[in-house]
Amino acid sequence: MIDTILEVRNLTKYFKTKRGMLHAVDGINFTLERGKTLGLVGESGCGKSTTGRVILRLIEPTSGEIIFEGKDIRKMNHHQLRLARKDMQLIFQDPYSSLDPRKTVSQIISEPIIASKILKSRKDVDLRVAKLMSTVGLAGRLFNTYPHELDGGRRQRIGIARALAMEPKFIICDEPVSALDVSIQAQILNLLKELQAEFNLSYIFITHDLSVVNHFSDEIAVMYLGKIVEKAPAEELFANPMHPYTKALLSAIPVPELGAMKKRILLKGEITSPINPPDECRFAKRCEYVCDRCRKLPELEEVSRDHFVACHLVNEL
Amino acid sequence: MEDNKGLILDVKNLAVRYETEDGIVKAVNGLNLQIERGKAIGLVGETGAGKTTTALALLRLVPDPPGIVECEKMELDGRDMLSMSVKELENVRGKDISMIFQDPMTALNPVFTVGDQIAESIYLHEEVSYTEAQKRAVEMLELVGIPGERAGEYPHQFSGGMKQRVVIAIALACHPKLLIADEPTTALDVTIQAQVLELMKELREKYKTSLIMITHDLGIVAEICDEVAVMYAGNVVEKGTLEDVFNRTKHPYTEGLFNSLPNINDRKAMLTPIKGLMPDPTKLPEGCPFHPRCPYAGEDCTQQQFTRSISETHYVRCCAYERPGFRINRKER
Numbered sequence: 197m198i199d200t201i202l203e204v205r206n207l208t209k210y211f212k213t214k215r216g217m218l219h220a221v222d223g224i225n226f227t228l229e230r231g232k233t234l235g236l237v238g239e240s241g242c243g244k245s246t247t248g249r250v251i252l253r254l255i256e257p258t259s260g261e262i263i264f265e266g267k268d269i270r271k272m273n274h275h276q277l278r279l280a281r282k283d284m285q286l287i288f289q290d291p292y293s294s295l296d297p298r299k300t301v302s303q304i305i306s307e308p309i310i311a312s313k314i315l316k317s318r319k320d321v322d323l324r325v326a327k328l329m330s331t332v333g334l335a336g337r338l339f340n341t342y343p344h345e346l347d348g349g350r351r352q353r354i355g356i357a358r359a360l361a362m363e364p365k366f367i368i369c370d371e372p373v374s375a376l377d378v379s380i381q382a383q384i385l386n387l388l389k390e391l392q393a394e395f396n397l398s399y400i401f402i403t404h405d406l407s408v409v410n411h412f413s414d415e416i417a418v419m420y421l422g423k424i425v426e427k428a429p430a431e432e433l434f435a436n437p438m439h440p441y442t443k444a445l446l447s448a449i450p451v452p453e454l455g456a457m458k459k460r461i462l463l464k465g466e467i468t469s470p471i472n473p474p475d476e477c478r479f480a481k482r483c484e485y486v487c488d489r490c491r492k493l494p495e496l497e498e499v500s501r502d503h504f505v506a507c508h509l510v511n512e513l
Numbered sequence: 514m515e516d517n518k519g520l521i522l523d524v525k526n527l528a529v530r531y532e533t534e535d536g537i538v539k540a541v542n543g544l545n546l547q548i549e550r551g552k553a554i555g556l557v558g559e560t561g562a563g564k565t566t567t568a569l570a571l572l573r574l575v576p577d578p579p580g581i582v583e584c585e586k587m588e589l590d591g592r593d594m595l596s597m598s599v600k601e602l603e604n605v606r607g608k609d610i611s612m613i614f615q616d617p618m619t620a621l622n623p624v625f626t627v628g629d630q631i632a633e634s635i636y637l638h639e640e641v642s643y644t645e646a647q648k649r650a651v652e653m654l655e656l657v658g659i660p661g662e663r664a665g666e667y668p669h670q671f672s673g674g675m676k677q678r679v680v681i682a683i684a685l686a687c688h689p690k691l692l693i694a695d696e697p698t699t700a701l702d703v704t705i706q707a708q709v710l711e712l713m714k715e716l717r718e719k720y721k722t723s724l725i726m727i728t729h730d731l732g733i734v735a736e737i738c739d740e741v742a743v744m745y746a747g748n749v750v751e752k753g754t755l756e757d758v759f760n761r762t763k764h765p766y767t768e769g770l771f772n773s774l775p776n777i778n779d780r781k782a783m784l785t786p787i788k789g790l791m792p793d794p795t796k797l798p799e800g801c802p803f804h805p806r807c808p809y810a811g812e813d814c815t816q817q818q819f820t821r822s823i824s825e826t827h828y829v830r831c832c833a834y835e836r837p838g839f840r841i842n843r844k845e846r
Contacts, residue, residue: 239702240673347790348560377559378729382773382786389783404702411775411784434777448707450732452774454759462711463704467672 201366201398202228202251207260209243209250216472220246222422223260225496228366233392233399235413235430237406237445241470243422244402245289248368251400252284253277264366282312285359289371291351295343301354302339305329308361328357332387349380356387366398373408385412406449410434415502418442421470421478424496428503438505440513441479477508485509521691521723522548522571526585529563529570529747533579536795540566540580542747545820548691548740553717553724555734557770558744561791564727565615567744568693571725572612573602590690608638611684615696617676621668627679628654628664631686638687653682657712674705681713688720695727710737731770735759740826743767746792746802749820753827763829765807768841801831809833 209221221243228234236244250257253269262269264280272280288294295304305325315321326336332353343351352372359367369388373381385408391397403409409416410430417427418441426439437443444461463482468474477483477490489508496506507513529541541563548554556564569575573594575582587594589610597605611634614620622630631650636643651661657678659671668676677697684692694713698706714737717724726738734741735755742752743764751764762768769787776782789806792798798805804814813832820830833839 239704349790377791379559379769379773379787380790382775382784385775386784386786406703407775407777410777411782444704448703449777450706450710450730450736451777452731452735452759452771454735454755460707460711462708 199230200227201230201265202400203261203263204251205261205263207247207250207262208258209246209255210258213471218471219422219473220470221250221257222473224417224419224422224424226417226424226427228398228400229414230365230398231392231396232414233401233412235409235416236400236402236419237404237409237416238419239404239445239467241421241467242419243470244419245370247419248286248370248400248402252281252286252368254286278312282362283365285362285364285367287352287355287359287367287369287372290375291343291348291355292375294355295351297343300340300342301329301334301346304343304354305357305361308358312362314362324361325357328360331360331391332357333383347380348376349383352376352384353387356384356391360391360395363395364397366400368400368402370402371404372401374403374405381408388412406446418445421468421473423478423506424504425479425506426504427496432503436503438499438503438510438513439479439507440483440485440509477506485513519549520547520588521550521552521590522546522725523586523588524571524584525587526583527567527570527587528583529566529575530581531579532581538794539797540747540794541570542797544744544748546742546749548723548725550690551721551723552740553726553738554740554742555738556725556727556742556744557729557731557734559729559791561746561794562744563747564744565695566747568612568695568725568727571693572606572610573597574606604638607634607689608687609689610691610693611687611689613677613680613684613692613694613697616700617673617680618700620680621676623668626665626667627671631664631679631683634683634686650682650686653686654679656685656716657682658708674701674709677701677705677709678712681709681716685716685720685722689722691723691725692717693725693727696729697726698733699728699730713737731759731774743770746794746797748802748830749828750803750830751828753823757824757827761823761827762841762843763823763827763834764831765809765833765841766803768843769806771843809839811836 204226206223206225207221208223211218211220238244249255251262302325305328306321309315309321309324315324334353373384376384401409401412413430416430416433417424420441426442437446444463447461468478468481475493477494480486480490494506494508496504499505499510524546527541527544531538531540544567558564570582584595628647628650631653632646635649636646651664654664655661659675659678698709701709728734740754741758742749745766751758751767758767772785773787775784787806792802800815801818804810818830818832820828821834822828
């Protein structure tokens with residue numbers, strides 16, 4: 197029996213702009229198993245961050261269902277949502293702008309604890325903060341320092357401690373290591389993995405870095421202009437990519453190894469505008485295999501076990 | 514090394530420090546760098562390693578105050594850069610040596626058309642009329658894969674990848690002898706990055722330009738460079754050919770960098786990060802700046818370090834090699 201923590205059905209988010217409807221997220225479906233990680237990959241503007249925010253209802257979705265532990269988040273009222281959000285947290289991309297510069301480390305981490313009134317006494321709160329700080333590997337002496345005194349890696353640890361403060365079941369990590377140097381990136385990725393094992397956390401890991409997502413995720417969904425174009429277990433996706441976009445994306449990763457030069461698929465053309473996109477395959481303009489059938493929008497279909505692809509030509513390539 | 518004819522750039526003992534109210538930031542500390550004509554060298558390191566400051570110092574663009582540059586020797590194609598007047602420098606910059614900046618969004622002037630911006634450097638450096646310069650600007654634009662009729666458009670009408678192509682077109686407009694690219698693809702998506710790298714490779718072959726590629730991505734280095742110099746706290750800690758540095762890694766910091774990268778072929782492997790943090794550049798540790806983070810650190814590491822030569826092409830700044838039985842521990846990839 198699969199223990200599903202989150203199920204997203206037909207989720208859409210359109211933004212109204214002067215030039216028309218911007219299709220940021222356009223009917224996506226996925227499920228997340230408890231204790232697992234779903235990687236959401238794609239290039240800038242593909243809607244991956246919007247997806248993260250819409251799931252938490254930080255942005256109201258246009259339509260669709262978000263079922264978290266059996267309850268539809270979209271049907272909750274303000275009070276219910278507040279309670280539900282205890283279990284759902286977000287780690288932001290930029291550890292420089294996501295922390296209040298006028299608050300100390302301990303104030304930042306204790307804010308959700310105080311706001312939700314879990315712990316009342318000052319002493320209990322401080323003890324909890326100290327414990328969280330040691331969990332994420334922040335030295336106790338940093339208790340009263342301000343974010344500007346710390347480097348990116350430590351700031352990201354504060355962001356993680358703040359997310360853990362509510363003892364969540366599910367965390368959306370929105371590019372948590374993109375702003376960090378490689379040696380620090382590895383420290384944070386290892387920390388997130390350890391925390392997952394310790395607290396049985398489920399993650400949605402949003403990133404544009406394919407080698408990181410491969411290392412980190414159990415399942416990967418590749419997004420392109422608001423659509424999921426391919427979804428498969430991580431190993432399967434990397435061993436056997438099927439969608440032309442996924443293939444190009446994988447071939448574009450520079451590998452830090454000599455003689456690893458592989459045939460690179462260079463995409464031509466520019467990206468289709470997400471504003472009022474035509475009702476055809478979103479990748480058609482850049483795809484080398486484009487044909488008449490691509491004028492129709494392809495559905496995400498199961499090609500082999502757990503491997504979903506949205507391409508008309510998948511069996512022919 | 515005696516025959517300096519083959520060197521496009523020869524820098525000895527470059528030091529840059531910023532004297533600020535909070536203390537003296539030692540950004541570059543006694544760096545030596547030699548680049549052979551037509552070669553591409555990758556300058557790799559993390560934030561604060563001094564990569565960008567080195568590039569600015571090479572263009573004599575370090576802001577003063579607070580920056581103070583000291584250098585024993587800086588020769589570009591046999592000409593002494595240190596004794597040049599402002600006027601002479603203006604002639605060299607953009608003509609003999611040019612730079613591609615990291616962020617294409619801010620590197621272009623929003624109120625001039627891209628055609629004018631490319632034509633500007635041609636008009637300034639070559640004796641041509643403005644109409645001729647504009648004609649050549651259109652050719653440059655086509656060379657980097659943008660239709661010539663878009664020369665009359667403004668930067669905001671271009672996507673990020675196209676803006677970076679425009680920046681490349683400006684940098685290459687006068688066929689410089691040395692091109693410094695400061696993280697040219699960091700702000701771009703991977704598929705666009707692949708296009709831009711491919712373009713840079715082509716143009717470099719076409720014009721035989723020497724290249725300094727500043728990056729933190731070892732994958733990019735493996736792809737387009739001939740040599741690598743790994744920087745840490747303002748100095749080159751290891752330098753060699755790609756083979757030397759990638760397959761016969763010698764410096765513990767380089768080892769740490771490689772071992773921190775997720776391996777795309779083995780997703781189960783745990784990452785081995787370098788412990789600790791970059792040192793504060795106002796308070797660099799005595800001796801080897803890496804020793805507080807180094808797993809092999811010994812007592813001799815607090816002494817002044819000097820560069821050792823492993824082979825004719827391979828240099829390392831680490832004293833652990835004097836110890837018997839010392840070897841680097843690179844994970845199998």
